Amino acid sequence: MAEKSFKYVILGGGVSAGYAAREFDKQGVKPGELAIISKEASLFYVYFNDEDLIAFENAVWFFIDKTSELGVVAPYERPALSKAYLFPEGTARLPGFHVCVGSGGERLLPEWYKEKGIELILSTEIVKADLAAKTLVSAAGEIFKYHILIIATGSAVIKLTDFGVQGADAKNIFYLREIDDADKLVEAIKGKKNGKAVIVGGGYIGLELSAALRINNLDVTMVYPEPWCMPRLFTAGIAAFYEGYYANKGVKIIKGTVAVGFNADSNGEVKEVKLKDGRVLEADIVVVGVGGRPLVTLFKGQVEEEKGGIKTDTFFKTSISDVYAVGDVATFPMKLYNDIRRVEHVDHARKSAEQAVKVGSFHAFVVSSSSNASELNLSRSISAIKSNEEGKTIDAYDYLPFFYSRSFDLSWQFYGDNVGDAVLFGDNDPASPKPKFGSYWIKDGKVVGAFLEGGSPDENKAIAKVARVQPPAVNLDLLTKEGLSFACKI
Numbered sequence: 001m002a003e004k005s006f007k008y009v010i011l012g013g014g015v016s017a018g019y020a021a022r023e024f025d026k027q028g029v030k031p032g033e034l035a036i037i038s039k040e041a042s043l044f045y046v047y048f049n050d051e052d053l054i055a056f057e058n059a060v061w062f063f064i065d066k067t068s069e070l071g072v073v074a075p076y077e078r079p080a081l082s083k084a085y086l087f088p089e090g091t092a093r094l095p096g097f098h099v100c101v102g103s104g105g106e107r108l109l110p111e112w113y114k115e116k117g118i119e120l121i122l123s124t125e126i127v128k129a130d131l132a133a134k135t136l137v138s139a140a141g142e143i144f145k146y147h148i149l150i151i152a153t154g155s156a157v158i159k160l161t162d163f164g165v166q167g168a169d170a171k172n173i174f175y176l177r178e179i180d181d182a183d184k185l186v187e188a189i190k191g192k193k194n195g196k197a198v199i200v201g202g203g204y205i206g207l208e209l210s211a212a213l214r215i216n217n218l219d220v221t222m223v224y225p226e227p228w229c230m231p232r233l234f235t236a237g238i239a240a241f242y243e244g245y246y247a248n249k250g251v252k253i254i255k256g257t258v259a260v261g262f263n264a265d266s267n268g269e270v271k272e273v274k275l276k277d278g279r280v281l282e283a284d285i286v287v288v289g290v291g292g293r294p295l296v297t298l299f300k301g302q303v304e305e306e307k308g309g310i311k312t313d314t315f316f317k318t319s320i321s322d323v324y325a326v327g328d329v330a331t332f333p334m335k336l337y338n339d340i341r342r343v344e345h346v347d348h349a350r351k352s353a354e355q356a357v358k359v360g361s362f363h364a365f366v367v368s369s370s371s372n373a374s375e376l377n378l379s380r381s382i383s384a385i386k387s388n389e390e391g392k393t394i395d396a397y398d399y400l401p402f403f404y405s406r407s408f409d410l411s412w413q414f415y416g417d418n419v420g421d422a423v424l425f426g427d428n429d430p431a432s433p434k435p436k437f438g439s440y441w442i443k444d445g446k447v448v449g450a451f452l453e454g455g456s457p458d459e460n461k462a463i464a465k466v467a468r469v470q471p472p473a474v475n476l477d478l479l480t481k482e483g484l485s486f487a488c489k490i
């Protein structure tokens with residue numbers, strides 16, 4: 001079987017892979033040195049019937065090489081999949097949301113990788129990783145050798161079939177992680193016009209998908225076991241606003257129960273969702289958003305793990321030399337809280353990738369380019385010495401947690417830590433024409449987290465600053481009264 005060798009391999013072709021590639025380019029990577037290996041597909045199958053699809057799949061490399069990069073799924077901004085990708089109007093499609101547009105940067109089209117000599121190895125699932133031998137093996141048996149590896153495999157969705165939920169393998173039960181999943185969901189939405197949709201899960205996927213399906217005029221019911229939506233972040237007060245707003249938009253919400261089974265018709269298409277409390281809901285489409293798990297199984301037993309992810313230092317270096325882990329899979333030191341955490345959010349995927357390349361792998365390699373492993377082990381301190389010589393220091397990753405979501409006309413941002421006491425301020429009436437409200441979290445007399453719905457860019461900056469600076473707040477009543485103006489004067 002073919003064997004390919006690269007100085008740098010990024011395993012995974014998602015958000016962090018794209019931001020890492022841009023940083024590699026900034027640092028001056030040479031053509032042929034870097035490859036991105038991803039299982040995400042390299043074709044648009046939606047234009048073809050089954051026979052054409054098979055023929056097209058076989059011819060895809062020829063097609064792409066001979067004509068254009070049409071259909072190449074280069075790294076893209078994954079959050080678009082649960083938002084504008086599903087809208088009936090103003091729909092987002094590639095190449096519109098390739099990285100790095102999500103952070104206001106230049107869009108890296110497939111041609112960009114070609115120009116830079118960065119190899120995009122797509123439709124290629126790695127099924128075996130041998131970190132000692134520095135080798136990856138694909139499902140098709142191709143062997144990839146690397147000098148430095150960045151693990152950027154992200155997360156996989158948790159499926160109801162994983163728990164043996166009866167009927168959970170019926171057709172039209174969807175999960176959403178990759179563009180392929182989103183394409184299938186879009187087809188189903190078109191095929192089930194004005195039909196009924198049940199959304200299982202009340203997290204951000206559940207909330208964004210309920211909105212997207214409602215905008216597509218489906219009759220939407222959300223089901224989740226918790227007393228309110230987004231319980232990992234929202235307080236009861238915050239959630240009450242979103243639940244009220246969704247209800248006003250016609251989304252039905254059933255709380256305190258779970259889906260325990262599904263009935264399908266003779267075509268195998270889902271027709272009913274059975275709930276634990278005995279209720280049965282009609283459904284033409286079901287979308288399940290019950291969480292994800294980091295994709296680390298390939299590396300089990302080969303690298304240190306912590307909190308379900310791959311343990312890294314502040315430069316995203318793992319316990320194995322020349323192996324880095326970024327994005328969803330990394331459990332890293334959170335300097336601000338003197339803690340170690342794993343974060344499944346796009347902002348961290350972007351920043352961790354840049355950090356790993358900036359101060360980690362690239363310098364490590366440049367400083368001792370043709371060196372052996374022991375020299376490379378020294379590279380961290382060498383790169384620090386080099387930086388010191390130039391009057392620079394390598395900064396530790398100092399991440400401020402940042403989460404956001406958008407649905408209907410709503411848009412919220414959260415910064416910091418949602419621990420301690422919470423206060424709610426502002427206009428949180430779901431019927432308001434322009435609701436604007438927020439929350440602060442206060443721990444040990446300091447404001448450690450801030451949430452804002454409907455903020456302007458400047459107001460969002462202000463709450464980010466509060467979470468970073470952690471100003472004192474002793475009088476919670478006063479803080480509630482001051483509301484957003486408290487953040488704006490920090």
Ligand code: FAD
Binds near residue numbers: 013
């Ligand atoms: P990913 O972007 O998931 O990329 C992982 C890549 O690795 C994929 O291309 C995958 O195919 C590939 N891969 C995995 N295993 C293998 C293998 N064995 N062989 C080859 N390739 C492999 N975050 C927010 O902060 N705000 C949001 O609004 C938001 N919305 C989201 C909406 C959706 C639908 C999803 C799924 C996520 C959303 N997120 C959001 C989370 C955010 O997108 C992720 O945290 C981010 O994508 C993580 O980046 P990553 O590079 O670690 O992984």
